[in-house]
Amino acid sequence: MEMALVIDPGKCTACRQCELACSYRHTGEFNPSRSRIVVFDFHTKGRFVPYTCTQCDQAWCQQVCPVGAITNENGVKVVHEDICVGCKVCTIACPFGTVNYDPASGKVIKCDLCGGDPACAAACPTEAIVYTDISVQGFEKMRKWAERVDTAPQAGGDLPPAAH
Amino acid sequence: MHHLIIGAGPAGVRSAEMLRRLDPACEITLIDGEGEAPYSRMAIPYLLEGKIDEKGTWIHRPLEFYSEHRIALVRGRAEALDAAAKKVRLQDGTELAYDRLLVCTGARPIKPPVPGLEGERVRHCWTLEDARAIMEHAQPGSDVVLMGAGFIGCIILESLIRRGVKLTVVEVEDRMVPRMLDEVAGTMLKQWTERAGARVLTSTAVEEVEDTGSKLRVKLSSGETLPADLLVVATGVTSNIEFMDGTGVEKRAGIIVNARMETSLPDVWAAGDCAEGCDFSTGDLNTLAIQPVAVEQAITAAKNMAGGNAEYHCALPMNILDTAGxxxxxxxxxxxxxxxxxxxxxxxxxxxxxxxxxxxxxxxxxxxxxxxxxxxxxxxxxxxxxxxxxxxxxxxxxxxxxxxxxxxxxxx
Missing domain, CATH: 3.30.390.30 (FAD/NAD-linked reductase, C-terminal dimerisation domain)
Known part of the structure; x- marks a missing residue:
């Protein structure tokens, strides 16, 4: 069973509880600018879209990190703050924009699924963000749209899980 | 199957990891030309400013990573390639046979044709060895001249300022990072850098360097002469491909590769700063010499060396620089x-x-x-x-x- 965040924008009301919960879990402060999840407000369409890392297989961030500060923990790409030097190269390599530089810490930040208990999903009052077994949800569809930008053909067939 | 990888920078290490993941049984040898633990040059600025120690520049730590993944590290520099016999000769005479070869020999700094660019106090900022020398000479209050405000110049600028030196940046073009920023952004960056405490001289060339014993005297095209305890030369890089001379490999500034990272020689791939592949932006061949492209090329090469069918089509020029904030x-x-x-x-x-x-x-x-x-x-x-x-x-x-x-x- 592979667990992931499954996001249904149709249920999002832009209350931004997820941003506050994420920021609080990771930094101890309620500061949406330090949240790993962002709610986009497409007001002309009346549509809100919570957006964060889909833990993609390509792992652009992990492979580009010059000092091995991002590892694959059972599919989750985790930044190790004690190793990150703050060079920011992952923030331009990730074509989804879901790794960001945090000036307050001098490190990069990204979604780590809170180690298996994501604060955003727990805080979401409308089940727009749920943490669930991806085999029974529309996660693949979600990941596909994120990976729409990946023009590099997925090479060599399916890869076995990362060695880490 | 013996995979030989020349070069233990990020491209070499990432390709070795991918090969091991795809082929648990193969033999992998990684040649390191510097006698260091495999490290990333990108981390050197953070070493200079004291944010990390040398181990913090390593691509993997502890070093047991390599033995655990059965990646044999061999120290040496490639001197010649015999593609027909499938052998690489190192400078110490050692010959290494391979089934498949990946060339990740990277690049080295260019020394411009300026008289007097030599001696202990004239350094590039490229290797860990360079970083050690810079740390020795860039003491609080030292006069330091940085020649070149390109990518490397700008990225080490902050660490030099933080070391408390009196820094002058000399750039021959009319703005900072001319290959990356237009006049507006380049000028903005110059003003920012001056506020951060460095003197920035654009449209200025270093014409001659003289060692007077106590200090270097750096003579500029403006007529001014700067005293210096250290001159850091950061004026661009060139690919390390000379060892392939005589093999008939297709090359220009770098070794030419196709989308599979294959060179024109059988069973020889190339990736990273020594390779010249298709640039996504222009469709032309280009050596981008940036970390994302180096590792993405390396991973593509490794997949193909392991028998897969991978192509790489997104070598996009891109850079991010933090210049004193x-x-x-x-x-x-x-x-x-x-x-x-x-x-x-x-x-x-x-x-x-x-x-x-x-x-x-x-x-x-x-x-x-x-x-x-x-x-x-x-x-x-x-x-x-x-x-x-x-x-x-x-x-x-x-x-x-x-x-x-x-x-x-x-x-x-």
């Missing part, structure tokens, strides 16, 4: 291709965003002081996604570029 980026055709342009310039807030369009797609960008979700710019350029209504919005509000990406990717 002002973060600048550039992506793709940042100087434009003659299409429409969106510009946001707020000098008071040190913010600049310039987007370049080709009809209905984004083809390039440069930014200063704009970092939030900046990777989306790569996403938009690389996907060649039609912008539709978003182009009009971005022409007025280029800062909404991430929003455009999220909306468009979702609907695609």
């Amino acid at each position: 002002l973060i600048t980026t550039s992506f793709g055709r940042h100087e434009g291709v003659g299409g429409e342009r969106a510009v946001l310039h707020n000098a008071d807030e040190w913010r600049y965003i310039r987007l370049e369009f080709d009809e209905d797609t984004l083809v390039g960008a440069q930014t200063a002081g704009h970092v939030n979700m900046v990777g989306c710019i790569r996403g938009l350029i690389q996907s060649r996604i039609p912008l539709r209504g978003w182009k009009e919005r971005l022409l007025k509000h280029p800062e909404r570029v991430a929003e455009a990406y999220v909306d468009l990717a979702r609907e695609a």
Whole structure:
């Protein structure tokens, strides 16, 4: 069973509880600018879209990190703050924009699924963000749209899980 | 199957990891030319400013990573390749046979033809050995001259300032990072750097360096002479491909590779700063010499060496620089291709965003002081996604570029 965040924008009301919960879990402060999840407000369409890392297989961030500060923990790409030097190269390599530089810490930040208990999903009052077994949800569809930008053909067939 | 990889930088190490993951049984040898633990040059600025120790520059720690993954590290420098016999000779005479070879020999700094660029106090900032020498000579109060305000110059600038030196930057072009930033952003960066405490001389060349014993005397094209305890030369790099002379391999500035990272020689691949492959932005051959392309090429090469069928099509020029706190980026055709342009310039807030369009797609960008979700710019350029209504919005509000990406990717 592979667990992931499954996001249904149709249920999002832009209350931004997820941003506050994420920021609080990771930094101890309620500061949406330090949240790993962002709610986009497409007001002309009346549509809100919570957006964060889909833990993609390509792992652009992990492979580009010059000092091995991002590892694959059972599919989750985790930044190790004690190793990150703050060079920011992952923030331009990730074509989804879901790794960001945090000036307050001098490190990069990204979604780590809170180690298996994501604060955003727990805080979401409308089940727009749920943490669930991806085999029974529309996660693949979600990941596909994120990976729409990946023009590099997925090479060599399916890869076995990362060695880490 | 014996995979031989020449070069233990990020490209070499990432390819070795991928080979091991794809082929648990193969033999992997990684040749390191510097006698160091495999490390990343990109981490050197953080070593100089004391944020990390030398181990912090390593690609993997502890070093048992390599033995655990059965990656044999061999010290040496490649001297010659016999592609017919499938052998590489090292400078110490050792011959290594291979079944498949990956060349990741990287690049080295160029020493410009200026008289007097020699001696202990004239250094590049390229290797760990260089970093040790710079740390020795760049003491608080030292006079330091940085020759070249390109990528490397700008990225080590902060660490030099933080070391408390009196820093003068000398750049021959009319602005800082001319290959990455336009006049507006390059000038903004110069003003920022001056406020951070360095003197910046653009449109100025170093003409001669004289060692007077106590100090170096750095003579400039302006007629001025600067005293220096240390001169750091950061004026560009060139690929390390001379050992392939005589093999008949197709090359220009780098070894030419196709989308599979194959060279023109059988069973020889190349990746990273020594390779010259297709540039996503132009469709022409180019050596980009940047970390993302180096590792992405290396992983593609490894997949093919392991018998897969991988192609790499997104070698996009892109850079991110943090110069004493002002973060600048550039992506793709940042100087434009003659299409429409969106510009946001707020000098008071040190913010600049310039987007370049080709009809209905984004083809390039440069930014200063704009970092939030900046990777989306790569996403938009690389996907060649039609912008539709978003182009009009971005022409007025280029800062909404991430929003455009999220909306468009979702609907695609």
